[in-house]
Amino acid sequence: MINLDIISGFLGSGKTTLIKKYLEAYKNEKIVVIENEFGKIGIDKDIIKKDGLEIIELQNGCICCSMKLNFKDTILKVVNDFNPERIIVEPTGVAMLSEIVSIISNEEIKAKCKISSLITVLDAINYFDYIDSFGEFFEDQLLNANLILLSKTKNLNQNEINNIIDSLKQLDKNLNILIKDWDKISIKNLKSECNLNTLKYKNKEDKYKNIDLSMNEISTVSFSDFKIKDVEKLKEIFDNFKNREYGEIIRSKGFLKTSSGKVFEFNYVNGILDICNSDIDTNSKICIIGKKLEKEKLKKLLSKVRIRGCYKVWS
Numbered sequence: 001m002i003n004l005d006i007i008s009g010f011l012g013s014g015k016t017t018l019i020k021k022y023l024e025a026y027k028n029e030k031i032v033v034i035e036n037e038f039g040k041i042g043i044d045k046d047i048i049k050k051d052g053l054e055i056i057e058l059q060n061g062c063i064c065c066s067m068k069l070n071f072k073d074t075i076l077k078v079v080n081d082f083n084p085e086r087i088i089v090e091p092t093g094v095a096m097l098s099e100i101v102s103i104i105s106n107e108e109i110k111a112k113c114k115i116s117s118l119i120t121v122l123d124a125i126n127y128f129d130y131i132d133s134f135g136e137f138f139e140d141q142l143l144n145a146n147l148i149l150l151s152k153t154k155n156l157n158q159n160e161i162n163n164i165i166d167s168l169k170q171l172d173k174n175l176n177i178l179i180k181d182w183d184k185i186s187i188k189n190l191k192s193e194c195n196l197n198t199l200k201y202k203n204k205e206d207k208y209k210n211i212d213l214s215m216n217e218i219s220t221v222s223f224s225d226f227k228i229k230d231v232e233k234l235k236e237i238f239d240n241f242k243n244r245e246y247g248e249i250i251r252s253k254g255f256l257k258t259s260s261g262k263v264f265e266f267n268y269v270n271g272i273l274d275i276c277n278s279d280i281d282t283n284s285k286i287c288i289i290g291k292k293l294e295k296e297k298l299k300k301l302l303s304k305v306r307i308r309g310c311y312k313v314w315s
């Protein structure tokens, strides 16, 4: 049987970071990663790629809804074409986990794969913001996970963590929650933490009927193949995001190449920007996800900071 790991979680929660730890822990296994990104250009593939690792990107839709059939067929094709020991799936940050659980419960898939982990990564810093803004489908990811793994807890005090746990227990007192410094987590032990005896599959039709409505508000725009002068120009872009002129920007990520050829990787999650040097050889790619995005204004903003020349817009 092929091990199947589903690593779910809201936008920017830490799914890719956790998957990198899986790839390290299981480096001797033949692994295929299925990446479903909400943005129109793939960023995560560049972040996790390494020799011998097969990465399948599913773009232009969400595997829990518009690409449901595609997702099921992709898993079966991966099984046939690669016969791996492990398949790791990263759904988009706005995927309904209940739908994904329903797809992987399909008999054809169950005949070939066994679920090894079904995890939702929960961004502790942004929990109360997101549960307020995206309650219904955010809750769906929490209620259907066999393990909720808190990320970004290092700078929170015990009181703040207790508040999150209390709130989670109000959703469902049986939620299985793990709060541990990620550096001390044994990835191979997560399987036993996952309590996989039952798949929960909680999709309360009546409760989630407004999800399509709130999902429709979230959109994305991406830009690629341009250069900026230096990293200060990158900061300029994100300083502009603080006011709502460009929409409510929840998540942005990518790489930026400067005129001197230096590459930076950046992550922007709900107002916090993180930039580091990158040794990945790539052109600039920036993916922006948010509510009510002002795409034309964003194009103008990029035009102000990029160096003249061609660039591509993915909208």
Ligand SMILES: Nc1nc2c(ncn2[C@@H]2O[C@H](COP(=O)(O)OP(=O)(O)OP(=O)(O)O)[C@@H](O)[C@H]2O)c(=O)[nH]1
Residues within 6 Å of the ligand: 009, 010, 011, 012, 013, 014, 015, 016, 017, 018, 044, 092, 093, 150, 151, 152, 153, 154, 182, 251, 253, 267, 268, 269, 274
């Ligand atoms: N401080 C801290 N930062 C984290 C932790 N986990 C992830 N991050 C940071 O959060 C940002 C987003 O992490 P990713 O792993 O890309 O998140 P993701 O869920 O894959 O994001 P999307 O695929 O865009 O939804 C990055 O800057 C990470 O370095 C954590 O436990 N602590």
